[in-house]
Amino acid sequence: MSRAGKIARRTFLIGSAAIAGGVAFGYYKYKSPVANPLLEDLPQGAAALTPYVLIDETGVTLITPRMDMGQGVWSVQAMLIAEELDIDLDQIRVAPGTPSPAYYNTALSHEAVPFDPTDTSFTAETARGVVDAAMKFMGMQLTGGSTTVPDGYDKLRHAGAVARETLKAAAAARTGIPVGDLKTGRGAVVLPDGTRLDYTTLAPDAAVIAPVTDVALRDPKDWRLIGHRIERIDIRAKSTGTQVYAIDLEPDGVVHAAVRLNPGRSGAPLRYDATAAEAMRGVEKVVPVTGGVAVLADNTWRAFQAADAIRIDWPAPAFPAEMEAHWAILSDGFTEANLSATPREAGNVAAALMQAGDAALSVEYRAPYLAHAPMEPMSATVLVEGGRTEVRAATQVPRFTQANVAKVLGLPDEAVHVHVQMAGGSYGQRLEDDAIRIAAEIADTVPGRPVKLTLKREEDFATDYPRQIAMARGLGTVANGQVTGFDLSIAMPSVMASQMGRQGFGALGADAQITAGAGDQPFAIPDYRVRGYQVDGLAPVSSWRSVGASTNGFFHDCLLDELIHAAGADPLAERIRLTADPEARKVLEVVGEMCGWGARLAPGQGRGLAFCRSFGVPVAEVVEVRATPQGIRIEKVWIAAGVGRVIDPANFENLVAGGAVFGLAHAMNCQITYAGGAAEQTNFDSYEGMRLPQGPEVEVRAVEGMGRVRGIGEPPVPPAAAALANAIFAATGQRIRELPLGNTVDFA
Incomplete structure (x- = not known):
C-alpha cells in the first residue's frame, strides 16, 4: 500500500502498527492525519498511528516524548499510559522517541492566547483552538510551560486503553473466547481459567487486526497508579549515581x-x-x-x-555594556509607543488616582536578569x-x-x-x-x-540567555479599610520575540509574558488596571522557570500587600475578600488553615503571604522568617496549590517544595549584572542561592477537583519572592522593592 493510502486510512483513528515484528499504539486528537515516525518501512498491511506504546518480543516500551530534566515527567507520562494498559512500571522501558510532528504539544495554546486561563467563553476557546491547530501544523514538539500533564492526561490514557483493548481482541481471536470474558493485568491478557497471555506474545496478532478505537477510560476509583505514591522510574539510578545524562x-x-x-x-x-x-x-x-x-x-x-x-x-556588545544603562532603558520605557497590552482594566483608575491625589500609594519595583545555571552545563x-x-x-x-x-x-x-x-x-x-x-x-x-x-561552567554562565530584567511602577488607593484602586505598569523585553527570533520566527504579536502573572490575577478590585510595556535594546533573554510570572508575581503581590497594609486590613482576609475565583479563594483559605494564620508570633518573627496564578494554577504561599543578629532566617514555608488532579503525590510535593525553594533562593541572592559588555557572575561563587543549612521546613497541600488538570513545575516559583519580601516587612518593618533582597538585608 502507498504512503498516501496508509495516511488516508488513519483519519481520526487510534491504532496499531507492526514494528520489526512488534506492535505500536497511539492516539490522535484531531481528525486530520499527522505524519508518523513509525510510517517508514512498515510491513505490508500495517497501520501506523502516533506511537506511545511499542510491544515486541523483547518487552514493552512506553514512548515519553516530553523531555525529563529532573521534574519526573518520564515517570508521569509512563504512569498515564500504564494505568490504562494494565502494566506496572517495573515491567516497562521508556524512550523519548524520535522528533516528530506527531508529538506536538496540545496544551501550549492555553498560555499562548491573551485570555484568562479560567475563561471558557466561546471566544477564548475558539482562540485556543486556532492556536492549537497552528501548533499541530508546525508540529510544535516542546517541553515547557508546565504542559506535560495537561498535554498527556487524556491522550496518553487513551493510547494505553486502545492498546489494552486491541490486545484483548487479539487474544479473543486466538482463543475463541469472547472479549467480554477476558481481563488484563501486569502486562498480560488473562483468560477465564487464569491462563496469562503476555502482551509480548500477542503483539504479532495485534499488529494485523483492526485496532479497537471505541474504548472507555477506567473509573478513577479503580486507578492503581494515578493518584498514588509511585517509585519514580529514575530514582534508583539517580540515588546510586548510575543515571546517564x-x-x-x-x-x-x-x-x-x-x-x-x-x-x-x-x-x-x-x-x-x-x-x-x-x-x-x-x-x-x-x-x-x-x-x-x-x-x-x-x-x-x-x-x-x-x-x-x-x-x-x-x-562591542550588541546591548549596553554597563548595568546602569539597562535600568535607564527600562525606566525610560514606560511610553505610549512601547505599550504592548492592557490585559486588565476595570472601573476608572485614572479618575480614582486623581481623586486620591497625594494620598495614593506610588512605588517602583525592580527584578534583575537571572542565569538558568542548571547543575549540568x-x-x-x-x-x-x-x-x-x-x-x-x-x-x-x-x-x-x-x-x-x-x-x-x-x-x-x-x-x-x-x-x-x-x-x-x-x-x-x-x-x-x-x-x-x-x-x-x-x-x-x-x-x-x-x-x-x-561548555565550561564559566562559558555556560557567560553565554546563557538570562531571565528577563524587569521594572514595575505601581499606584493604588484604599478607602474604609479596603483596597479600592490598583494600577500596575510593567516594563521588560519580550522573551518570546528574543527566544523565537533565534528559531527564525518573525513577530508573533504582543508577548503575553510581559503581563503574565499580573494581568491574569483573580481579584475584583473596583478600579484595577495592569499594563505591559515592551522595551527593546536590552540583552537577549530566554524563558526562565515561570517566564514572565517570575518577575510579575513579585510586582503584583508586593503592590497588593502594600495597599492592604495601607488600608489597615488583614493580608489574608483582604485577599480572600477580593478574590473572584472560587478555586483561588479555596487555595487562600487552605494555606491560611495550614499555617494557622493569625497565631501570635514571637518578637522578631514575621509571616508574609503571597498569591499568584500562573499557567492556570493558583498558588498561595506563606513564608515565616525570624530576624536574628546574623540576618533574616527563613524558618518555614506553607504552600497550597490548585491543580485539578495530582498524578503522583510524592512528585507533586517535591516539585512544589522545590519550586518554592528555587524562587526563594533566587530572591535572596541571585542576579546577573553586566560590566564591560559581559556578565559579571561566572560561577556559583558569585551566583550563590540558598545554602543547605538555610533551607526551611516546607509543607505542601494540593487543592484538587476544581478546574482543568494543570502542570505544577513552574507555578510555585512566582509567589516565593513576594512572600519572602512581605515576611521581611512583617518582621522588621522594612519594605524591599528590589531583587535580590540580599542587596538590602543579610540572610542567616
Missing part, C-alpha cells in the same frame, strides 16, 4: 571540544591568537565557529585549558558521517534542533537523527539549542568522528 556520553573514538563564544552576542571575534592553545598537550586543532572559536582535544579538561589560552578581541555529542548525522543531547525542542542542525550542515531534516537524553536540570535553558548547532559545526570539520562539546 547527556554530559556522560563517551562514544568510541570521541574527540572533545570546548568553545569561547562572544559574551556580547555581537558576532565573530575581531581577531584571535590561538598559537599558545595549538601548542598545548592533547590539542588537535582550533577552528572558528559561529560567534567564536572552538578547540578539539583528547579530553575535556585539555580542551577547556586550551580554550582559555586563546587571546580574543571581541567587537550545556553539552552535545554529534557524529557527521556519510550524509547522516547523529545528535545526542538534552533538548526541550527536538524538532527545532533537528531542523537547525540540518540547516547548519546543509542536509535534509530526515538525515539528522536526534536522540534526546536525560538532563540534569534546565529551568528553560534547553529551549535554546545554540550549543548543539555549534557542536554540529565542529563535527563537520572531523567527519566520521563523534564530537562531544561541553
